[in-house]
Amino acid sequence: MYKHIIWDFDGTLFDTYPWMARAFKETLESRGIDEPAETIEGHMRVSASTAYKHYEQKYGIDEDFLAAYNKKRSEAEMEHSKPYEEIEAVCTYIAASGRKNYLFTHKGITAVELLQKAGIADCFTECITAERGFARKPSPDAIHHLIEKHRMKPEQTIMIGDRDLDLLSGKNAGISACYFSEHKEESDHADHTLHDFKELYSIL
CATH class of the missing domain: 1.10.150.240 (Putative phosphatase; domain 2)
Incomplete structure (x- = not known):
């Protein structure tokens, strides 16, 4: 889990x-x-x-x-811009079930503003954006920060992204990686693959 x-x-x-x-x-x-x-x-x-x-x-x-x-x-x-279908529901479910959402993006503060606009910012425990100054993916530095600060167990932690850079940042940090692809593609770096976020519930 x-x-x-x-x-x-x-x-x-x-x-x-x-x-x-x-x-x-x-x-x-x-x-x-x-x-x-x-x-x-x-x-x-x-x-x-x-x-x-x-x-x-x-x-x-x-x-x-x-x-x-x-x-x-x-x-x-x-x-x-809008969240993908099911994102609001799945992020709300994660937060309500005692789990925690985090954001790690190269994007600036606009990412947090968009989460706020969508009404899901409160579902996130911490957001790491470009302004924080961490090394870019696939560096694991930002994920290591989250693991240490929030006392995460690596085996209970997963990175979800749509690019190999996202997956490799997770793998380099010693956690699981989940690949999201709208186009039914696969990645050699993924432990799990999603083509629809409704599939995430079975992974959690």
């Missing part, structure tokens, strides 16, 4: 990738560059830094571009 559930945010708790890609596309278009949103989203799903590096090499995007993109992205996410 898992008592401590650590969540990724983008592509796991919230369906944010389409809005991230659209904001990136619109920022490129403002500079006279046309790229398919689907291609941008594909890079984003690996990691945001992967997308930045790809388009930096291709088009020479700079800090001004990233600042404009981040502003547009935050506005779009706050207006449009």
